[in-house]
Amino acid sequence: MIPIQTSLTKLLGIESPIVSAPMAGASGGALAAQVTLAGGFGFVGAGYEPPDSLTRELGIARQLLQHTDDDAPLPIGVGFLAWQLEKSPDRAEQLLSIVLEHRVQAVWLAFGQDLGRWADYVRNHDKNAGSAKAVKIFVQLSTVEQAHWAIKECKADVIVAQGNEAGGHGLGASLPLLTLCPLIADVVKSLNGPPLIAAGGLAIGAQIASLLTLGAQGVVLGTRFLLSPESLYTDSHRQALIAADSSQSVRTMAFDYARNTLGWPEGIDGRGLRNGTKLFSPGVMAFTGSTFKSSIIATVVDYERGTDIAVIQKKLAEAIKTGDNTRMVVWAGSGVGLMTKTMPAQDIVNELHEECVRHLRGAGDLVVNA
Ligand SMILES: Cc1cc2nc3c(=O)[nH]c(=O)nc-3n(C[C@H](O)[C@H](O)[C@H](O)COP(=O)(O)O)c2cc1C
Known part of the structure; x- marks a missing residue:
């Protein structure tokens, strides 16, 4: 793989700016691990499941990643539906403790009234807080106002701009990604914010290349990874x-x-x-x-x-x-109409990455040298 380097890949120590979304009931440890093994970064979705399921999925990932060094972060993330955490704070603490015990590299928060509470919880209980090994907090959002909040108040480590095209849940009134991404990229730039990654409707490498030129430092795909045998879909x-x-x-x-x-x-x-x-x-x-x-x-x-x-x-x-x-x-x-077959998750990452590199290079050829 010819690496693509962005502020996201540097932050996570990965070669490809391709992230697989946390998907409640659909992305477990196998999918997350395979995406990471291919050079991207994978998330487990911890939606409605009990704490035991999360422990099981992290165990699967740990095994596939052959992760034995307890001092090193587990190179995957776990995504939470914050409203589910808010519904039962006891269960929330159990889930977040599991994530911290397993030393996952990232926690993703979305869809809640009080995302900052959970970001603070993770930071306050992270033994590596303040160091390069600290858990990275991803915040998924869909408006410019939320981006301001995520950067200034929540101090997110990564911002995920989710456009209207996104599969699964999202803000019904969100803008299409082609507009949302540059709007939020401007906010990130003006506030000297963290890496911005873009989600929604992505299926092919050409779309990824276009978002990297629109100010995103990475991309998130959900639906495309449902079409891998490693997803929990039937x-x-x-x-x-x-x-x-x-x-x-x-x-x-x-x-x-x-x-x-x-x-x-x-x-x-x-x-x-x-x-x-x-x-x-x-x-x-x-x-x-x-x-x-x-x-x-x-x-x-x-x-x-x-x-x-x-x-x-x-x-x-x-x-x-x-x-x-x-x-x-x-x-x-x-983007579902652009998806035609099931492929192993590693092959999906490789195909998307290669297509993206080809399109980034091809775009350069459009410019006429005077
Ligand atoms: C089956 C499914 C489940 C999802 N579950 C979650 C979730 O648990 N938490 C979350 O923040 N986003 C969830 N999402 C949204 C993703 O984070 C992401 O924004 C979306 O998949 C991107 O759009 P795409 O599916 O068109 O690639 C889910 C998406 C799908 C398709």
Whole structure:
């Protein structure tokens, strides 16, 4: 791999500015470790799971990374949904203690009323606070105001700008990444802030090259890594992602009502595949005609029609019981239509990195030497 050097790669000691997102229920220790082994940086998502699961996933990562030096940081991160931490401070302390015991290199915070509280908790309990080995705090955000806060008040070590295209949860009113990234890059520059990395809708190396020229020092991909065998998504989820086109990726609260995962901060919704299309029916995955105009009614349409939430929840529970994939919840960013196959996570990092290098070099060729 020809290294790409940015302030992010220097901070983390990595060769590629490619980060795999923490994804609740989808990114465990295997995915995070493989991304790091390929030269990028991987995150475990510690969403709704109990502390035991986090311990298990960190154990998997530790083994894959052959990490035996207890003095060295474990070169992956763990991402938390801050509203879940706020819901149960006891559980929060247990989870954060596990992360500190395992000496992970980074903690990612997003979606809470009081992110600063958790950043402070980590810093106050980190034996290496103040040194180069200290846990690095990543803060994911979607507005210029939040960027000001994250730099000035929270003193984040890395800022993650999440655009509207992002799979999974995010600010419904967030700007597209092509606008958000340079806006936040200006804030970072004016405040002499930390590395900025960009997230949302990324699928190919050319997009990464463009963001590096827009002021980002790295990128975050979630959905693309769901299409690796190391993610915790099932084969049915992956088939749905491969079959989907980008117009099926929609922002909605339908899935949170259906799953009863409510409590997100105001303005947050989730981007996933508008389910219920024929693409989700077993046996017709290869169907390539009209997509969500299909006649199968499922969660999003039910929700938009005002169907009683209890009914929507019951339908989802029945679908899970009978193995009916038409109601499957598949989070996916708007880049999903650019994704065509499942690949090992290390190959994804290598492919994205090589494409990015090629496009950065190719862009230079556009300039005519006088
Ligand atoms: C399945 C899934 C789960 C996610 N879970 C989390 C999470 O637990 N915490 C978080 O901060 N972001 C989460 N995200 C959002 C990611 O951090 C990131 O912003 C997003 O994946 C980037 O967009 P992309 O999926 O289009 O690459 C999730 C995304 C997906 C697809």
